[in-house]
Amino acid sequence: MAQPPRRPVAELDGHPVRGEALLAPALTGYGHFTTMRVVDGCRVRGLDLHLARLVRDSRALFGTEPDTDRIRRYVRRAVARHHGAAVTDAGAGAGAVPDGDVMVRVTLFDPELDIVRPATEAEPRVLVTVRPAPASHPAPLRVRTTRHLRDLPTVKHISLLGTLHARRSAQLDGWDDVLFVDPEGHVTEGATWNVGFVRDDSVVWPCGESLPGVTSELLRRTDPGCGGTTVGVEQLPQMTAAFATNAGVGVRPLAAVDDVSFDTGHPVLDRLRRAYLSVDAQPL
Structure with a gap:
């Protein structure tokens, strides 16, 4: 019997996300992201460029620099959850077998952003979402x-x-x-x-x-x-x-x-x- 498609995984700062946590980006539209294709379970082409983009754009929008090691840890956890593996701080537990490429989006936003005083000091949060990757050779x-x-x-x-x-x-x-x-x-x-x-x-x-x-x-x-x-x-x-x-x-x-x-x-x-x-x- 065919397995139903998995629902996208969403974690905020390494924990399953609650709906109210998404009010800030929904109401302000202020934040930035990068989207990467994870292959072979835990590898990304151009990972250094994706992380550099997050740092560069965080400086531009928030005047801060994110901890890229922490972001990588959050991504590993979310990908492991998507694959149904046991999750540790490092990611998937022993014996986990990847079942296909996935798309990971890392979004940085500040839930405390004040639209009247957006120049106040920001503390961006890290939202990681995971979904199955599209076909590698889609139609023109x-x-x-x-x-x-x-x-x-x-x-x-x-x-x-x-x-x-x-x-x-x-x-x-x-x-x-x-x-x-x-x-x-x-x-x-x-x-x-x-x-x-x-x-x-x-x-x-x-x-x-x-x-x-x-x-x-x-x-x-x-x-x-x-x-x-x-x-x-x-x-x-x-x-x-x-x-x-x-x-x-x-x-x-x-x-x-x-x-x-x-x-x-x-x-x-x-x-x-x-x-x-x-x-x-x-x-x-």
């Missing part, structure tokens, strides 16, 4: 462009209203997702992913105000031929392939942007996938 995306610039675009914050509204509008019109374009008409990023293009056999990373992604950074490190430049929407027909990157799926082809179609089987895309999978995952 058809996306449309939308003029949009996120607030504090270099911070991975929890204020997703504009992003999700744009995605929802695109999906209601028959598209899979949305690709953001700045006021000057330059491509910047997807709703929850970075974008790259292939021109002939070279990878082009669009420059612009966007969130620096962990997956795209790993690809830039492993593929020295990758370069960065501005990409205007009028230049899209010059590209032979396009792809989205994030921690959930690695490299995902784009089948079309607006009325421009791309080669979803381009060999450079396979090269990028292999390069990403060759990155050693770091232990939690």
Whole structure:
């Protein structure tokens, strides 16, 4: 008999979360996060970059630096709980057997944040949620462009209203997702992913105000031929392939942007996938 899907695990500072603990992010939308794919039970590609993002964004939003060792300990506990293993401070107990990759989101927020006096000293809490990871090779995306610039675009914050509204509008019109374009008409990023293009056999990373992604950074490190430049929407027909990157799926082809179609089987895309999978995952 098929097993029912597991409910997402949620822990706040290493303990099962209570509903009232989530009032602060629900009411203020002030906080930041990172999302990582945990493979082989306890390893993450680009873990150091995810932790560095949490430190950087915590400085930007709260003026504090989180204890990354404590965060790693919380993540190990939550992943062990998801896998149904005995939980210790270190994570899973002896003999635990992972049953598939999981997505872990680490969110930092301050439940005592005063919306009238947000400049008061902050003490961010650590919320860890765990859910099954998506398929490693999902179908290519058809996306449309939308003029949009996120607030504090270099911070991975929890204020997703504009992003999700744009995605929802695109999906209601028959598209899979949305690709953001700045006021000057330059491509910047997807709703929850970075974008790259292939021109002939070279990878082009669009420059612009966007969130620096962990997956795209790993690809830039492993593929020295990758370069960065501005990409205007009028230049899209010059590209032979396009792809989205994030921690959930690695490299995902784009089948079309607006009325421009791309080669979803381009060999450079396979090269990028292999390069990403060759990155050693770091232990939690």
